[in-house]
Amino acid sequence: MQANDDDGVDARVRRRLRELRLQRGMTLDDVASRSNIDVSTLSRLESGKRRLALDHLPRLAAALSVSADELLRAPEVEDPRVRGGAHTRNQITFWPLTGQGPAGGLHAYKIRVSARRRTPPPQLPVHEGHDWMYVLSGRMRLMLGERDFTIKPGEAVEFSTWTPHWFGVVDGPVEAIALFGVHGERVHLHTDHK
Template sequence: MPSSFAMEAKSVDDTVRKRLRDLRTQQGLTLQDVAARASIDVSTLSRLESGKRRLALDHLPRLASALSVSTDELLREPESEDPRVRGSSHTRHGVTYWPLTRQGPTGGRHTFKVRVSTKRNTPPAELPVHEGQEWMYVLSGQLRLVLGERDFIIKPGEAVEFSTWTPHWFGTVDGPVEAIMIFDVHGERLHLHSD
């Protein structure tokens, strides 16, 4: 039968492992980002998060610093937080954005419901480019997507994925468009895992 000390150590290990993963994903950081900041090998960090390696005391201050939190915060039980995403809509260049995810302090992946106004129907002379990866799923209306020299009409139920390094623009065809948009500032590709 395990001693109470061993059970307590496992509980601390589990808490830190969960906090480490939660804080990293909330901040939109990859394993590589945190490992580099903490001067820890990526494989070590991965094993720490998955429970395949025990935490050492010297890991704690480096990991806390890499995540911009105190060691105490890394060790504490996470508060049960309100699951509702709070944020007001904002409109820019004929697109209204409603946040569907919390905005992490260092950026990362952001999800929005968007409504594209019928006024947004003509692409600019020069298509914008910027860092990132974008996904869109059209809920209603017909979305016009211009990617470089190519022009697409995306219908309800269809999804698109593209690098925002490609000159791009989206707008309406014959009425307003509603869609779900996922934007990853770091340009990481979306990976869906089935368990």
């Protein structure tokens, strides 16, 4: 085997190792304890700072509950389309734009804010996280603390959700792209956050 082939196998196993670990929701510590490989060694293996040794393969495969062949094989090209239906909560309809493995812990949605969502609650909610939105159409009303903003199509906003906040419409429906961290997603989609 030539050096280039070795590098290809090493890189493939590194990608597969990380992919399988993340698919299973495992941390580096989880895999390290199951494989009896030091966590720093495992981290260096995944990042390519250390070369893979043959004795690592069976231990890593067992830790991930796969065969060594499965760890060595090239990953299949999966269907890249994001599947998931619309979800409506508090007069906002959410269409998921990211799948199960969000990049950087963020979930992207296309949202449509109903024309009926015009009145903020008496007390603006606060929660852990950070929200980003880009308005595609309509005029969005965004209240942040004591300030009241009108966000027009083509404008983006980014804010800490520790600031009391609420968003709705100025006059007609609003369509936007929204990025929520895990805490923002939980609040916007799964609780009675107004």
